[in-house]
Amino acid sequence: MTRQAWMRLRRGVLSLAIGWATMFGAAAQTPLERGRYLVETIAACGNRHTPKGPNGPLPGKALAGNWVVEDVPPFRAVAPNITPDRTTGIGGWTDVQIARAIREGIRPDGSVIGPPMPIGLYRGLADDDLAAMVAYLRSVPAVAQVAEKSTYRIPLPTAYGPPVGQVAAPSRSDAVAYGAYLAGPVAHCIECHTPMFEGGRRDTTKVGAGGQAFAGPWGSAVAANITSSRTSGLGAWTDAEIERAIRTGVSRDGRRLHPPMAFAQYRDISAADMMALIAYLRSLPPVER
Numbered sequence: 001m002t003r004q005a006w007m008r009l010r011r012g013v014l015s016l017a018i019g020w021a022t023m024f025g026a027a028a029q030t031p032l033e034r035g036r037y038l039v040e041t042i043a044a045c046g047n048r049h050t051p052k053g054p055n056g057p058l059p060g061k062a063l064a065g066n067w068v069v070e071d072v073p074p075f076r077a078v079a080p081n082i083t084p085d086r087t088t089g090i091g092g093w094t095d096v097q098i099a100r101a102i103r104e105g106i107r108p109d110g111s112v113i114g115p116p117m118p119i120g121l122y123r124g125l126a127d128d129d130l131a132a133m134v135a136y137l138r139s140v141p142a143v144a145q146v147a148e149k150s151t152y153r154i155p156l157p158t159a160y161g162p163p164v165g166q167v168a169a170p171s172r173s174d175a176v177a178y179g180a181y182l183a184g185p186v187a188h189c190i191e192c193h194t195p196m197f198e199g200g201r202r203d204t205t206k207v208g209a210g211g212q213a214f215a216g217p218w219g220s221a222v223a224a225n226i227t228s229s230r231t232s233g234l235g236a237w238t239d240a241e242i243e244r245a246i247r248t249g250v251s252r253d254g255r256r257l258h259p260p261m262a263f264a265q266y267r268d269i270s271a272a273d274m275m276a277l278i279a280y281l282r283s284l285p286p287v288e289r
């Protein structure tokens, strides 16, 4: 092939790629942008890893941990520092080690990460999304902050399952399947919104039925029923009402919802992801509670 023909071909491929990228916004995202979106918005890592005061997130401490996430005897879980600080954060870990900690719940020293990290769900994170999250975590400002260690007076599992291997995300053209991926492995909505048996196993016959109580400075908030039940779930709500609750924390009747749901982050969930989430919630069999 002549050099000229090669250049023509290259120009053609380039403009095709740019055309595609403009038409399908998501495809234009770099892994770093994708990682930022996941960590800061729909996966809402900062909701648990960024220390907060009475006026919200502490300035300059994004993802720096040392914040008591749950103090519910038999355990006291303190969020660790997940900024790239080399001594107090995860800056000394390799990409593979960070990915394994998130998706398999195993630290580089072999110890197992306890609740409330929803490892059982994170095991379903797609390879691309996991790699994007790791890339973004590496890029945030390092904050030197020692975090108190969590204490568990319950036995932690030795592992959450066999090594995960490879995971692909479901196709975005299947809204219900993609919404299930978002509500499970990515945003872990169903971690909070599904009742648990004693011992912490989810009751998979009642996905989305709610009922778990979350205590905090706000008192106690009970996770709502988000199944399609018309009487106790979201079955009678419009899409706009569901979207408003998720994005702004205002329920259908105007009541302001309590934490720990990550309204500050969910506000910026993309329109396409919101559509998929709602399609999935509508697909949940009605459960009365």
Ligand code: HEC
Pocket (backbone or CB within 6 Å): 183, 187, 188, 189, 190, 191, 192, 193, 214, 221, 222, 223, 224, 225, 226, 242, 245, 246, 251, 252, 256, 257, 258, 259, 260, 261, 262, 266, 277
């Ligand atoms: C960390 C736990 C947690 C996570 C994660 C979570 N929620 Fe919630 N959610 C709650 C709690 C608790 C309430 C009830 C708050 C209250 O009543 O003040 C709630 C309320 C809601 C409501 C309002 C229902 C009503 O009747 O007012 C909707 C809708 C909802 N959640 C959907 C979602 C979706 C979708 C996701 C994932 C994108 C999600 N939640 C993630 C804990 C959680």
